Every structure is written in C-alpha cells, then in structure tokens.
Amino acid sequence: MASITEFVKRPDFGRVGHPIRLRTNYFEVIAFPSSNIYHYDIVIIPEVPPTLNRKIFQVAENSFPGIRAVFDGRRNVYTIRPFPFGDAQALDVTMPEDNAGGRTPRTFKIMIRRVAVINMEEINRFLNGRGSISSNILTGIMVLNILIHNKPSKEHIKVGRVFYTNQGSRSLSGGVEVWQGYFQSIRPTPRKLMINVDLHATAFYESDSLVQLVAKKLNKKSVDDLRGIHNRDRTKLEKCLKNLKIFDTHRGEVASRRRFRISKLTNTPASSTKFEVNGQQIDIATYFFNTYNKRLQYPFLPCIVIRRETYLPMEVCNVVEGQHYMRKLNERQTENMIKFTCQPPSSRANKISQCIEVLNYRLNEYMQQFGFRVSNEMAIIQARVLPTPTLHYHPASKEDTFIPKDGLWNLRNKKFATGATLGSWSCAVFGSERYYPMGAIQKFIRELITTCQDTGMNIPNKNPPIQHCNPQGGIETALRQVWVKAGNLAKSKxxxxxxxxxxxxxxxxxxxxxxxxxxIGVASQCVQGKHMFTVKKQYCANVCLKINVKLGGMNSFINPSQMPFITQRPTILMGASVTHPAPGAENMGRPSIAAVTASMDAKAYRYAASIRVQTGRQEVISDLAEMVKELLKTFYMTCGRKPERILFYRDGVSEGQFSIVLKDETKSIKEACRSLDEKYKPTITFVVVQKRHHTRFFPTNARDGDRTGNCSSGTVVDSTIVHPFEFDFYLQSHPNLQGTSRPMHYHVLLDENVFNADSLQTLTYNLCYNFARCTRAVSIVPPVYYAHLVCARARFHASGENWSDPDTPDTPEGAGVARYAAVKTELLKTMYFM
Structure with a gap:
C-alpha cells in the first residue's frame, strides 16, 4: 500500500513526563459540509481593489435570492447550492455611489463561470488517516477559511488573515497607533477540524488632520514649530507620506469629499507655490482665499501634490482611517507596541474567548447555509511536562551536579566545565577620558577578571592595554591599533x-x-559603558559566559546518559536558518543570508558555523552541499571521527515549502557526504522548527503553571491539535519573563535514525539547557538559535549600511551580494557569534 504521506508518520505517542491538562486557543468545528461545494470564477470589469469588489459582489448576490455565496474578494466564489443559471452568466451591477459629490453612479460588468466541484467528503478520510493530502482537500480547507473570513471581511479592516478593530486602539507616538487584531485559521487535526484563533496587533496611521500627523511625525510640540521645515525633514516626510490616502475638507458637505493618494510634497510653502489660472500665475494661499473664502492658517507648510500636479494645502486634508503602517517602527514606537501586546496568559486567554463573540460564528448566515458550526469553548487537551535534565559544571565547584528548577539556574558556587585561558587581549574604550576615566575602566576590568577567575577561567594577563577611541569614525584603524598593542604586550596572537x-x-x-x-579575525566582546560605573557581579558573570565560549571553553554540559543519541555514536547536530531582507521595494536586490551551525563534540556544546549570501527572499539554501561539507570536515578535524548520524534542525519553513525543502536540502546533505567519500552514508533525521504560528497554551490549573501564569518549561503536546497522522509536536521549553509563551512546533520530514516520540521530544528538550550564553533553558533548540545569531551577525558584515534611522533610505537597488564580507576562516570554527 502506498504511504499516505511523503514525510514521516507518527511512530507513537510520547509517554515520558507527568500528564497535565491545558486550554489551547483552538475551537472545535462541530459540523462542516460533507456535500459538494461549487466553485465559480468571477471577473469584475473594470478591475478594482478587493474591498470594492466585495461591495460590488454583495449587490450582485441579491440577484440570486436564497443563495449565500462566499467570495475571496478577487476571483473565486463558492456556494453550497449551484447558482440557478447553469454554467455561466453575465450581469451588470450599478453601484449606488456612497461618496458621490454629484458623481454619476458607476456600472460594473460581472462574468460568473462555474469551474469546479469540490468533494468535501475526502477531507474526512484525510482527518481519519485513511487518505493522503490532495489538492482537492487543500482547496476544501481553503474554502472553509474563506467562509470564516467572509463576513468579518465586510465589517473590519483586513490585513492578511487578520481582522483589525480600532476599539481600544492606543497611540504609539509619531502619528501611528496600534489596533487589536484577530487571527483565525482552520487546521486539520486527528479526526476533526479546528479553528485556531489568536490575537495580533499592528500599526495604523492615526486618522487625524494631516497637519497634526506631520507635527507628530517630525516630533514637534505644535504645528507652529513646523515653520521653516529643513530639507532633510522634508525628504523624510515625503518618504513617509507617499501613497498615504487622504480626503479634502474644504468643500463643506461630507458627500463631496474625495479620496486622494499623496504623490509628493512641493519644495515651496503654500504661500509661494504658484500655478496658472486663466493665464495668470497665482499662489495656493491666495487661490484658496479667492475661491473658498478660506484664509490659510499655515501658509508656511508645503502643499501636497496629488495626481497630475494638483496641489492641496496640508490643512484641508484629513488622513483616511484604517491605513496599515508598513514602515519599521522606531525605538519608542516598538517599546509602546510591546507594552500593548505583552499580556499575561490569563488575560490573553480571556481576550481570545471574547474574540469568539466579536467574530460571532453563531449568527453568521453564511456559515448557517453551509452547515458549518463551531464550539464556543476553547479546547482542553492532554499534555505532559518532561523531566529536567541534570547539568554538570567542573568537579571543583561547590555545586557541580544539579537539576535546574523551573528552567533556571545561576553561576553561584559553580566553575565552568572547561575554563579557557585569556592571555593576549586589550580594551578599546569608545569615548573620551573625560567620560570614561582610566580609574573607572581599570576597576571594571579588575571586577571582570575576578568574576572570570571565580568561574574557572585562567587569566594570566591582568593588565591589558587600554585605548580611548573615537566612536564617530576611524573604527577600523582604532581596532587594528588595539589589536597590535595586545599582541605586542603578550608576545602572542x-x-x-x-x-x-x-x-x-x-x-x-x-x-x-x-x-x-x-x-582582523579576532573575537570581540562589547560592554555597555553605563555598566562600568555600577559594576554588578551578575552582569560580569553574563559577560564571562560569552567570553569563555568565544575562547573555546565549555560552560556546562548535560549528563551524557540523558543524551544517548549523541553520546553512543559519533553524531553531529546541525541547525539551519535563512533570514530575508525586510519587505519593501527599496530592498530589491538585497540578498538573503543562509547560515548552518554544527556541533563539534560529544557533548553537543561547541559549534562551528558556515554562511552564504544568496538570492533575496529565496527559502531553499542554494549552497547547502558545500556548507555541510565544510562543517563535516571541521567535525572530523576536531574529533578525529566522521559523524555516523546527522540530526538536522531546519528553521522557518512554512508547510507549503516542506516538500521542496526536504527534496532539495536532504539531497544536498547526501551529496556533501558522498563528495567526502563515496561510501560515506550517515543516517539523517530532518526536522523543521516553526516559531511563526499562532498556537498558545494556558494552564487549566495554577499548579501546572510557572510564576508568570505560563505553562512550565518542558510542556509537550503531541495529540489533539497536531497533524492528523504525521510526526510533529509542540514543545514549550523555556521559562517566560513576561507575556504569553510561544511553544515551538517541531515537524519531522525525514527520519533514517528511527526516533520514537519520547526519544526525539526528550533529546530536543534537554538540548535547550545547552545554550551557552545564559543560565536558563531557551525557547528553541540551540543549533537553530545559533544559526539565527550567525545570520543576524552576518547582516553587520555589509559595508555601507545605514543602521541609525529606520526612516533613512536604504542602500541603492542592485547594490547586491558583493557588499557582504566573509568571516575569517579560523573564526568560523569558534563561537565568535556569541
């Protein structure tokens, strides 16, 4: 019998750990259509945006009484009963123009054509593990998603799969506010469909007068402070306002208000921006006074230009409500956004429950006609809390072996398992001696050295050379000088x-x-100047964790008996990640960065890295074979053995890309092994790690949660809300500081190592205690975490980037790949990225 999946079937369910019950933000679909659904293609002429398409279709729908059709706003319409006209129909629809200032109502032509029938019965076979996924099933689930989005799309602002409402919106500063959003998506799970409902928040422009928005954008207390806008501010403003929708307010009655898009700003103020009327030049301020009897309050502001060189003074423009703010938030806005979104689990769970009222499934006439019913209660599911692994420090520690509690521990009474030796080093102080006096620096360095030695490092050179450097420029020259001083003093590299x-x-x-x-090819450790003046032991300890690892030390390790997969036979762990340039046309031609990190010892503690720059926004790693080959060679040089097993954790792949990534990337891994030796065939397990999902867990009992009200570190779920039959699980491995924790979703695509549920879940959880730069379990398995860090670091290796201001223009298009410098080969074999 052919397999029902190209990936891995769930081998069994996990049993390790103590069982608990959780609430999760999934709502069971009690009934969905089992009969066929009819799919129609619809063309609306002339072409208009989806929001208007929906209004046009709503008018058209009245021609077919008794049929509730769902529409995706573009080309597709679905019904549970066929339309009465056979296969095709053309209609004319006249829109009763709602914003017409005496404008004639517009007429649209609609062509409707039946294109397919969707068999919904097949979905049940798939949910019960009796049939594989097919395009018919994917279409059926997509139709149900369009059904649950159909009504809210008419009532709320929609961005992607999320509906936003300005009830309870809050200002983020700079003319931008945050709106609460509701996400919903249908997920196939064992034997049933569920709706995953979550909160989301995003930024919108404040629907204020344009003048107020401009004052806020430029950080002015009032509009009067806008006199004499500098050229730099004007350019920044033009960039921010381009394509913003506004309506005019100078023509009195609301009915005549037209909407426009801003194309640019004038270089001159309204009082001296001129155009021709009846063969005479007249400035905008005079024209408005003559024509509308309106004396401009702010004639010193530039005018906005809308299509075909039409000018409007800023003060007669208001910003249209509900416009999504797509630009990067600045530091203050980000801080305010975090305050708005950071909610403890109990209040997030309550808001999600209220969200069911907002989405109002029960009184949805479209769902009623499709026979679609949803439970009003959050699903309660079974979960387990996995046992915490035992950690080891150096035997000379007072506390060398222990089991962390709640995913946390500290360095008190502990010495690093392997302390590195720091003999040749120096200190670059970016700031003048006036701000950073020599005495304060030396005191800080003494404290840092003491902490390093207390934690087991060896520092023979206690007086490194110190140099004050200019933070504004000449950084490369300064660092070279500091490097030379270190080498000369210590007589070693x-x-x-x-x-x-x-x-x-x-x-x-x-x-x-x-x-x-x-x-230069040297490890660097940055420290914030403010910490120098109030030297805290805890801060120095955190710095030591990083320095020890950068120099080749090992801070701690997990009991080898709790990681048999790694300790029994030579095994390499790999983590891979790709980061893409930020969205937006100005980033065209900017590359994506791919990184792979790999463990280099039997304790899976030390890692090496490999980096490539590739075509922007491409998810598959193009040069993976060479990257894996590099890392396998480094492993062999470090351990003297070839790894017999590869466990490859791959970050950030969406479900739609599983097939292509599995096919291309496992082929690359095997190719890398073959290129080293024709007979070399290690067994490979390929696991995708997803963090961008909307699944959240809430303890039903306070006993089962931590002090923040989140589920305990080690909570694992592999039933009820997972894939109907493939090998996946959710793992919440970290203790949270604030807000609601997000578990990671692990999905196995290939498994030649024949893991069972317990062995993979336990190994993955235990590894989260092996992250080198903190004394807490982390949220994502370390090989992937390190790959993220390597990608983030590689972004800094581009020359000519402007890192200072989110509003400054990016580097020119097509400035492309060559601008990224390569990390020195020797450094790649160390954990320089910590």
Missing amino acids: PQLILCILPNTGVSLYAEIKRVGDTV
Missing part, C-alpha cells in the same frame, strides 16, 4: 578585544563586529 560602548546604537556595534569578524 590576540584572542579578544574588549570594547566599551557609549550607547546601544547599532551603527558602532555593527562596525566593530564587521572589523573584528571579517577584517
């Missing part, structure tokens, strides 16, 4: 440059990392 920074700005940090990683 420098291992580390300690950099003291004046602020948290990205540009200086990025330049230090670019120079250290790609020009």
Whole structure:
C-alpha cells in the first residue's frame, strides 16, 4: 500500500513526563459540509481593489435570492447550492455611489463561470488517516477559511488573515497607533477540524488632520514649530507620506469629499507655490482665499501634490482611517507596541474567548447555509511536562551536579566545565577620558577578571592595554591599533578585544563586529559603558559566559546518559536558518543570508558555523552541499571521527515549502557526504522548527503553571491539535519573563535514525539547557538559535549600511551580494557569534 504521506508518520505517542491538562486557543468545528461545494470564477470589469469588489459582489448576490455565496474578494466564489443559471452568466451591477459629490453612479460588468466541484467528503478520510493530502482537500480547507473570513471581511479592516478593530486602539507616538487584531485559521487535526484563533496587533496611521500627523511625525510640540521645515525633514516626510490616502475638507458637505493618494510634497510653502489660472500665475494661499473664502492658517507648510500636479494645502486634508503602517517602527514606537501586546496568559486567554463573540460564528448566515458550526469553548487537551535534565559544571565547584528548577539556574558556587585561558587581549574604550576615566575602566576590568577567575577561567594577563577611541569614525584603524598593542604586550596572537560602548546604537556595534569578524579575525566582546560605573557581579558573570565560549571553553554540559543519541555514536547536530531582507521595494536586490551551525563534540556544546549570501527572499539554501561539507570536515578535524548520524534542525519553513525543502536540502546533505567519500552514508533525521504560528497554551490549573501564569518549561503536546497522522509536536521549553509563551512546533520530514516520540521530544528538550550564553533553558533548540545569531551577525558584515534611522533610505537597488564580507576562516570554527 502506498504511504499516505511523503514525510514521516507518527511512530507513537510520547509517554515520558507527568500528564497535565491545558486550554489551547483552538475551537472545535462541530459540523462542516460533507456535500459538494461549487466553485465559480468571477471577473469584475473594470478591475478594482478587493474591498470594492466585495461591495460590488454583495449587490450582485441579491440577484440570486436564497443563495449565500462566499467570495475571496478577487476571483473565486463558492456556494453550497449551484447558482440557478447553469454554467455561466453575465450581469451588470450599478453601484449606488456612497461618496458621490454629484458623481454619476458607476456600472460594473460581472462574468460568473462555474469551474469546479469540490468533494468535501475526502477531507474526512484525510482527518481519519485513511487518505493522503490532495489538492482537492487543500482547496476544501481553503474554502472553509474563506467562509470564516467572509463576513468579518465586510465589517473590519483586513490585513492578511487578520481582522483589525480600532476599539481600544492606543497611540504609539509619531502619528501611528496600534489596533487589536484577530487571527483565525482552520487546521486539520486527528479526526476533526479546528479553528485556531489568536490575537495580533499592528500599526495604523492615526486618522487625524494631516497637519497634526506631520507635527507628530517630525516630533514637534505644535504645528507652529513646523515653520521653516529643513530639507532633510522634508525628504523624510515625503518618504513617509507617499501613497498615504487622504480626503479634502474644504468643500463643506461630507458627500463631496474625495479620496486622494499623496504623490509628493512641493519644495515651496503654500504661500509661494504658484500655478496658472486663466493665464495668470497665482499662489495656493491666495487661490484658496479667492475661491473658498478660506484664509490659510499655515501658509508656511508645503502643499501636497496629488495626481497630475494638483496641489492641496496640508490643512484641508484629513488622513483616511484604517491605513496599515508598513514602515519599521522606531525605538519608542516598538517599546509602546510591546507594552500593548505583552499580556499575561490569563488575560490573553480571556481576550481570545471574547474574540469568539466579536467574530460571532453563531449568527453568521453564511456559515448557517453551509452547515458549518463551531464550539464556543476553547479546547482542553492532554499534555505532559518532561523531566529536567541534570547539568554538570567542573568537579571543583561547590555545586557541580544539579537539576535546574523551573528552567533556571545561576553561576553561584559553580566553575565552568572547561575554563579557557585569556592571555593576549586589550580594551578599546569608545569615548573620551573625560567620560570614561582610566580609574573607572581599570576597576571594571579588575571586577571582570575576578568574576572570570571565580568561574574557572585562567587569566594570566591582568593588565591589558587600554585605548580611548573615537566612536564617530576611524573604527577600523582604532581596532587594528588595539589589536597590535595586545599582541605586542603578550608576545602572542590576540584572542579578544574588549570594547566599551557609549550607547546601544547599532551603527558602532555593527562596525566593530564587521572589523573584528571579517577584517582582523579576532573575537570581540562589547560592554555597555553605563555598566562600568555600577559594576554588578551578575552582569560580569553574563559577560564571562560569552567570553569563555568565544575562547573555546565549555560552560556546562548535560549528563551524557540523558543524551544517548549523541553520546553512543559519533553524531553531529546541525541547525539551519535563512533570514530575508525586510519587505519593501527599496530592498530589491538585497540578498538573503543562509547560515548552518554544527556541533563539534560529544557533548553537543561547541559549534562551528558556515554562511552564504544568496538570492533575496529565496527559502531553499542554494549552497547547502558545500556548507555541510565544510562543517563535516571541521567535525572530523576536531574529533578525529566522521559523524555516523546527522540530526538536522531546519528553521522557518512554512508547510507549503516542506516538500521542496526536504527534496532539495536532504539531497544536498547526501551529496556533501558522498563528495567526502563515496561510501560515506550517515543516517539523517530532518526536522523543521516553526516559531511563526499562532498556537498558545494556558494552564487549566495554577499548579501546572510557572510564576508568570505560563505553562512550565518542558510542556509537550503531541495529540489533539497536531497533524492528523504525521510526526510533529509542540514543545514549550523555556521559562517566560513576561507575556504569553510561544511553544515551538517541531515537524519531522525525514527520519533514517528511527526516533520514537519520547526519544526525539526528550533529546530536543534537554538540548535547550545547552545554550551557552545564559543560565536558563531557551525557547528553541540551540543549533537553530545559533544559526539565527550567525545570520543576524552576518547582516553587520555589509559595508555601507545605514543602521541609525529606520526612516533613512536604504542602500541603492542592485547594490547586491558583493557588499557582504566573509568571516575569517579560523573564526568560523569558534563561537565568535556569541
């Protein structure tokens, strides 16, 4: 019998750990249509945006009494009963124009044509594990998604799969506000369909007068402060306002208000921007006074230009409500956004339950006609909390072996399992001696050295050379000088440059990392200047964790008996991630960065990295074979053995790309092995790790949660809300600091190592205690976490980037791939990215 999936079937259900019950943000679909659904193609002429399409179709729908059709706003219409006209029909629809200032009502031509019948019965076979996924099933589930989105699409602002409402909106500053959104998506699960409902928030422009928006954008207290806008501000403003929808307010009655898009700003103020009327030049301010008897309050502001050189003074324009703000938020806006979205689990769960009232499934006439019913209660599911692994530090520690509690521990009474030696190093202080006096720096360095030694590092050189450097420029020259000083003093190759920074700005940090990683080839450790003056043991300890690992040390390790898969035979863990440039036309030609990190020892603690720059927004890693080959060679050079097993964790692949990524990337891994030796065929397990999903867990009993009200570290779910029959599970491995925790979703696509549910879940959870730069379990398995860090670091290796201001234009198009410098080969074999 042919397999029902090209991936891995669930081998069994996990049993390890103590059982608990959780609430989750899934609502059971009690009934959905089992009869066929009719699919029609619809063309509306002339072409208009989806929002207007929906209004046009709503008028057309009245021609077919008794039939409730659902429409995706573009080309597809679905009904549970066929339309009465056979296979095709053409209609004319006249829109009663709602914003017509004496404009003639518009007429649209609609062509409807039946294109397919969708067999809904097949979905049941799939949910019960009796049939594989097919395009008919995917279409059927897509239709049900369109059905649940159909009514809210008419009542709310929709962005992607999320509906937003401005009830309870809050200002983020700078003319931008945050709206609450509701996400909903139909998910196939064992034996039933469920709706995953979650909260989301996004930024919108404030629907204020345009003048107010401009004052807020430029951070002015009032409009009067806008006199004499500088050229730089004008350029910034034009970039922010381009394509913003506005309506005019100077023609009195609401009916005549027209909507426009801003195309640009004038270089001159309204009082001196002129155009021709009846052969005479007249400025905008005079024209408005003569024509509308309106004296401009702010004639010193530039005018906005809308199509065909039509000018409007800013003060007669209002911003249309509900426009999504697509630009990157600045620091203050981000801070306010986090305050709005960061909710404890109980209040998030309550809001999700209320959301069912907002979406109002029960009184939805479209759902009623399709025979679609949904439970009003959140699903309660079975979960388990996995046992915590045992950690080991150096035997000379007072507390060398222990089991962390609640996913947390600290360095008190502990020495690193392997302490590195720091002999050749120096300190670059970015700021003048006036701000950072020598005495304060030396005191901080003494405290840092003491902490490093207390935790088991060896520091023979306790007086590194210190140099004050200019943070504004010449950073490469300064770092080279500091590097030379370290080498000359210690008479050996420098291992580390300690950099003291004046602020948290990205540009200086990025330049230090670019120079250290790609020009000099030395590890760097940055420290915030403010921490120098109040030297805290805890802060120094956190810095030591990073320094020890960068120099080749090992902070701690998991009891080998709790990771048999890694310790029994030579095994390599790999983590892969691809980061893409931020969305937006200005990033055309900017590449994506792919990184793979791999473990280099029997304790899966030390990692090496490989990086490639590839075509922007491409998910499959194009040069994976070479990257894997590099890492396998490094493993062999480090351990003297070839790995017999590969466990490959792959980040950030959506379900639609599982097939292509599995096919291309496992082929690359096998090719890499073959290229080293024709007979070399290690067994491979390929697991996708997804963090961008909307599944959340809420303890039903306070006993089963942690102090933040989240589920405990080690909570695993592999039934009820997972795939109907493939091998996947949710794991919440980390203790949370604030807000509601997000579990990771692990989905096995290939498994030549024949894991069962317990062995893979336990190994994955235990590895989360092996992350080198903190004393807590992390949310995602370390090989992937490290690959993220390597990608993020590689972004700093581009020359000519502007890291300072989210509103400054990006580098020119097509400036492409060559701008990224390569990390020095020797550094790639160390954990320089920590």
